[in-house]
Amino acid sequence: MQLNFSIPGNDMDLAGIASSTLKKKLQQIGVDNSIIKKTVIALYEAEINMVIHGGGGNITIDITPENIICILVDHGPGIADIGLAMQEGYSTATDAIREMGFGAGMGLPNIKRNSDEMEINSVPGKGTTVKIIEKLG
C-alpha cells in the first residue's frame, strides 16, 4: 500500500503527521515493535528536517511485505555539504526552532542510525531527497 503526505514548510503543527500515521498502519499490519520503533524515529526526524530546513514537501511511503520505503522530497535550499550535515551536532536551525527543542544537529545521523538503508541526494538551490528503507522480516 502507499501513503502520501503533503507537508507544509515552517508549520510545526503538522510536523509528525506522516510518522504517526505510519506507526498506526504498521501496528495494524502487525510489524515487529522494534522495527516500528526505528522506522517511526527515522521518518519523524526526516519529516521534521523537511519542515524546518526544506520548506515542506512531499512524502511517499510504500509498504510491501518485504520492506517499507519512505521517500521525502523537498524543494528547499538543499544541503551544500552532506558530509558535514551527517555529523552529530551540526545544525543550521534558527533560535525559534531550537527553543521548541528541535535543531540540536542530531537529525541526519539519527535517521541513518535508525534505518536499514538511507540515501540522501541534494542539489543546493534545488532541494533534497531522502530515501529511508526499513526491511521487514
Next chain:
Amino acid sequence: MAREYFHSVTLDKTLCKGCTNCISKCPTEAIRVRDAKAMIITERCIDCGECIRKCPSHAKKAVSDPLDIIRNYDFKVAIPAPSLYGQFKNTPTDVILTALKKLGFDDVYEVASAAEIASQATADLIKKGNYPRPLISSSCPAVVRLIQVRFPSLIEHVIKLQTPMEIAARIVKKQLYPDKKNIGVFFISPCPAKITSVRSPLGNEQSAVDGVIAQKDIFPAMHRLIKTIDKPEKLSKASGTGIRWAHSDGESEAVRSPKSIAVDGIEHVIKVLEQIENEDFHHIDFIEAMACPGGCVGGTLTVENPYIARSRVKRLVASVPLKNNEEDINLNPGFDISWTKEIYSRPILKLSEDVSEALQMMDEIEKIDSMLPGLDCGSCGAPNCHSLAEDIVTGKAHKTDCIFILRDEIKKVAGQMAELEKRMPPARNFHKE
C-alpha cells in the same frame, strides 16, 4: 485467558440510551454501539474510566466491592489511597482515618506511607542510571495498560516496581500482622483501574489486596461519622512525600528528579507517549503519567471536584513534614518491591497474522474510508469513519451502517422505483382510463 480480560468498567444496559458520547472519547476505540446499546470490546478496554466520565446517562459504571465484603475476614485492614484526604472539607487526617476505621476495620494503614517507599525506590533507579530514557511511572494502571495496547515499544520504559497500593498491602500482611489468620486488606480506591489491577494484576501473579471499595460508596457513611468524632485516634503517620501522590505533580515532586515531567488526563498522556516514541523526550529522566485530570483526585470513584481536592491535599502536604521521623524504618519495607512478572504488549490493532493479508485489508480499509463522509458523527456506532471502515473490512459492520451511505442507497433505489413506475405493461394503460 479469561482472567486477563476482567474489567471493572461495565455498562448498565437499562440506562444506556445508545447515544455516542462514550465512543468518541475512548482512547483505545474500545466501544461500539450495537442494537442501540453501547458495547465494550473487552480486549481493548484499559479501564481508564473515560466513558464513565463522559456518559450523560450514568450507564457506565465501575464494579467495586461493597463494604460488606469485609465481614468475610476475621481481621480487617483498610488501606486508603492518599486521594481520600482531599474528599472532606476542613477535616484533619486523623479524623478521616478514625471515621474510616469505625466503618468496621481493625486497623488502617496509609497507602501514602507506602508511596514514600516507592518514591525512594524510583529515585534510586534514576540515580543508578543505565535505563531507557525516560522512565515512565507504573503507578497509574490505566496508563500501563494504555502502553500495552497502543504503545508497546514503550513497555521497556515502564518502571518495574510495585504500586504503593501493593506495597501497602504487603506491609500490612508481612510486617504489621504476620500472625493474623484470615486477614483481609481493602483498598479505598479513587478509580476503577485499580479494581482491575487487583483482579488482573500488572507485574504480579497475585495481588495482596483482598477487596477494593470505592471512595464514593463509603463517603456518605464517613461524612456522618466524621461529625461524631471528638477524640480521633492518632492514625496518620504518612509524610507529605507520600500524601502528595494524590495529585498530579506529586509523584514527580516526591521522586525529586530535576529532569522529570508530570502529565495528567489521558489525551495529554497519549500525546506525551507519542513524543516519547519519536524520541523527543530523550533528555527527560522520569515521567509521571496519570490518566485522570488532576491525578488520582480526579478518579471517577471520588466525590469531590478534583481541583478542590487537589488544593486541599496541597494544603495538607504543606502542614506535615515532607519526610517521616521514622524515615529509615519506613523506607525499608524489608522485602523486594520489584515486579515478579513481566508485562507484554496486547496488540489490539493487528488486522491479520499474515502481513500480505493485513496489507490487503488495509488497502480495502483506505478505499472504504475514502467513500465515507469523514464527519466522524458516530451514528454508525463506531467512534469515527476510519474505525467503521476497519469494522467493515473485518466483517463487524456493514457499509450501510453509515447513514449517509444508507441515504445514498435509498436515493438510488427510489430513483430506480420512479423509473420503473413510468414503465407500464403494454397490455394496459392506466393513464388513459
